[in-house]
Amino acid sequence: MDHGTKNHAHVIGYGTYILVWLGLLSFTGITVAVAGMDLQFYNIAIALIIATVKAIMVMTIFMHLKFEDRVFRIFATVAILTLLIFLVLTFFDYSFAR
Amino acid sequence: MNHSNAVQAHMHRDDYGAKIGMWLFLFTELILFGGLFIVYAVYRFTYGDGFSLASKELDTLVGMINTIVLLTSSLTMAMSITAIQQGRRRLSIGLVGATNALALVFMVNKYFEWTAKFHHGLFPGGKELLERTNGEILYFGLYYVMTGLHAIHVLIGMVIMTFMMVYLKTGHVNKDSFVKLENSGLYWHLVDLIWIFLFPLFYLIH
Known part of the structure; x- marks a missing residue:
């Protein structure tokens, strides 16, 4: 290291x-x-x-x-997944709330 | 030899930490633009027809040219890092300069694109725009906010590139210490990444 x-x-x-x-x-x-x-x-x-x-x-x-080190890839994956979760949850909320 | 080692030990430098810091900043940028992409997705879902109608008014050719310009600027930026790693300082300065010039081309295109829209009254609060359907108004609102925020990032990128050219010239960024150039590159590629999604979402999906 x-x-x-x-x-x-x-x-x-x-x-x-x-x-x-x-x-x-x-x-x-x-x-x-x-x-x-x-x-x-x-x-x-x-x-x-x-x-x-x-x-x-x-x-x-x-x-x-x-x-790069694996840390960078893990960080990037977590960040993108977080955004995807926001997106998917927004659509769940939006599709059922009306 | 001993003396230079002692000097080295006193120069605190952490390139690894600098890069992690840069990536963390990029994630905040991702969430900033991501929020706008979510707004876009929801409104597109609700006002599909209005979005489709309004998106036909953007010039696909201009959008495509700007995409090619930004992709090429990312190439020159990436190559400038290889150049400085090989100790080719002047080549590196030239490549960062090319990145800056391409960023300027992008902004000039944007200027003409936006002024043409303004002339047709298609700007937030514009009379012609307000007479249209809600979907079209929302589309143009998001168009100006999202490509506008992106354009601000391009302008900031141009300032950063100018600093990098000076740093390369003075030797502050050199063969053994180039993390500043690498981080500028990461920022520039993020600007490119956002455009990669903005282009199809605003210019192509009818």
Whole structure:
């Protein structure tokens, strides 16, 4: 356990970043193309799934979560789950309260 | 050698702690925007038709260009950290500068987008907007609050990037001490992450 002053940094190559960036651009293209089609409910679902995939790519590679200590990943998961619980509970409340 | 060790021991630095602190701050940001996303979800659920109608008035192309601009700025920001880790100071300054320039492009686009809407009377309290249905009024209210709060974050990011460029130039941020640049990067990627969700929710879902 020697964190502290030491910079035990994992150097990530430019190529990895460029690949992730190309992936993000492709997903942006796909999500715009899909939005042009009329798929009813699936339009929202696909848009949100693609946004989530893009978010995971940014968090794991650009924000280095993949290479950090496990503590960071646990923190991030707990924070996102907390938000999801807020969201789900709000909808339970909202759907039944009327 | 001994002397430099002694100096090192006196310089208290905790990069690990700094990064944890930054992540904790990002979680508060997540909850800040998360609350607005929940408001959006509930109103969208209630006023689906109004939201659908109003969202068609946003220019998907402008939204897409801004998405590409922000994604690219995240790329240059991430690469600037690799550059300083390799000791390539000038490349790192250039990449942070590119991030800053892209942030400016984003803001200029936003400016034109918003002024065009203002001209059509589509702003909170605007006469043309108030004549519309509740769903449309709520959609534009949330549009201005959410993209506006995001734009404030972009502006703050530009100030931070400017500081980082100065720190890189003076050597305050260097090959062995770059946690400030890393934390600025984390902030910038969060701004990008929020846009990744704002873009489909406001521009794409009709």
